[in-house]
Amino acid sequence: MSTPRHRTAPEHTHPDDVPVLTALAALADPVRLTLVRELSGSPEWSRACGSFDVPVGKAALSHHFTVLRAAGLVEQRDEGPRRVNRLRRAEFDARFPGLLELVLRTDC
Amino acid sequence: MSTPRHRTAPEHTHPDDVPVLTALAALADPVRLTLVRELSGSPEWSRACGSFDVPVGKAALSHHFTVLRAAGLVEQRDEGPRRVNRLRRAEFDARFPGLLELVLRTDC
DNA sequence: GCCACTGTATGGTTTTCATCGAACACTCGG
């Protein structure tokens, strides 16, 4: 139990290492935009991957989270059998000031 | 004669009528991002479509401008044989505050 | 009138991406 991590921990990319194009492409998808928005309305580490209301299967959902991680938008941590998420608000905002606020505020 | 417009004038969409997803998708392309940036460094109405340094043919270029128009990013006007462009800075910024400034400022 | 120039439209190819189904890996409670 000292090194309890059997499952490979998710690979993260810090927002500082993310090109603008990657960030924009990550946000330019309806499913991912929903994930980010829903995530922004929940306390950190409170939402598991499967807890989001999006009309896609598990496989596609997993892929979307990979994209969000690679874009520096989401951080994940394994918590028992599930993988919980956190929106990297401050870090992402430091790299792309106003972008998150924009996509979160804009209704349609 | 009385109706002097033979060439169909380009169809424009006001930024206010543009969904966020459309704006993000329009900017999430390397060629279009180059167009927007290059356009931002030139005086309004000074650049014809063919005057941009992008590695695509005329047809693709024309298509990219259609996308930019539909996203409310660019306004076009026919001036003799060429079609000159203008970045809709103020209007786009009113709809999506900070977005344009962000993609213009961010280097990579 | 013709011709070079500029951009659009069309048709077809290639690539990219979102998606699914099924199989697999891990965790935890019984």
Add this chain to the structure above:
DNA sequence: CCGAGTGTTCGATGAAAACCATACAGTGGC
């Protein structure tokens, strides 16, 4: 140990998008 729950990986598929080559339509200079 087993089984339910959760998420990833793989292979394949379908749709969307970028692209090109060609043909076409205006414009203006000669």
